């Protein structure tokens with residue numbers, strides 16, 4: 001079976017790495033010259049809206065998926081009219097607009113921080129009355145790794161934030177003084193079967209994920225699964241979906257969903273019985289889903305800006321390096337390590353041994 005992937009970044013690369021043992025083949029479409037999945041399949045370098053390229057992409061594959069949630073809706077519909085595209089265009093669009101996402105959560109009875117749409121400077125004042133301060137002003141579309149966001153602490157911050165972001169449709173959200181950030185990685189098969197990984201505790205800095213650590217028995221596990229299940233069913237979703245939450249006051253507030261495999265699930269390659277990448281492929285190919293159980297203690301550490309020398313990483317027990325083949329650049333995710341151990345204490349010791357090797361951007 002040949003699977004076409006829209007987007008050829010590190011998520012596409014790791015999907016392909018998980019798929020070859022199952023006998024799958026891959027083709028990628030991505031406008032970028034520097035596409036780190038390209039060595040793992042044919043890379044059609046074309047704009048997502050280039051219909052000739054899309055038609056060529058579809059003619060050589062049995063089914064399609066995406067690893068980038070900002071693939072234009074028209075491209076998704078074009079592909080879905082020719083080969084099964086999973087998750088479908090409806091799921092893709094649900095993850096593209098922060099306002100639409102929040103409205104979906106509200107409709108499904110999932111708690112969210114206070115929010116308001118902002119499309120003019122006057123609306124910003126009114127929105128801030130509703131959310132209170134501090135608040136986070138975000139572009140509705142295209143943001144990632146904290147880009148397109150500005151924290152408003154007082155009315156004195158409004159002008160600068162508006163000058164920076166005001167050209168696009170925006171959303172203002174109350175700033176949540178969360179106790180923890182967690183994500184629920186969920187997978188739903190073509191037959192509607194669902195599985196959930198143990199909740200992952202995530203640490204971000206400057207809007208970028210730094211570490212992700214799954215924990216069995218999180219007191220919020222059942223609640224996270226319940227909220228994820230509502231979204232999966234509503235979107236008739238097939239594949240892996242990541243749901244990011246703020247944990248506060250014994251409950252969860254929904255932040256955002258990503259309709260794809262997710263950085264907070266990378267630990268699952270070594271840390272779970274079946275990785276998020278294999279489970280995504282199993283789901284879209286109509287196979288039974290794999291076990292989401294942990295294989296022991298694990299944690300993921302991102303390499304941002306630069307990666308430690310492989311020589312040094314390879315010398316550490318329990319450290320599994322993943323280097324994406326991307327050029328080093330400030331604030332760019334260029335790799336990660338999953339650290340595994342038989343006990344939490346040993347995991348802590350191994351994480352401490354890795355720490356001095358990290359680029360100062362990562363610390």
Ligand SMILES: Nc1ncnc2c1ncn2[C@@H]1O[C@H](COP(=O)(O)OP(=O)(O)O)[C@@H](O)[C@H]1O
Pocket residue numbers: 113136143144145146147173174175176177178181204207208244255256
């Ligand atoms: N309303 C908020 N309250 C507190 N922190 C927030 C809020 N919104 C975003 N953040 C912080 O910024 C990070 C990135 O924001 P997010 O909305 O998830 O956008 P992105 O698409 O860049 O991941 C979050 O993981 C969180 O740490």
Ligand SMILES: [Mg+2]
Pocket residue numbers: 244256
């Ligand atoms: Mg996020």
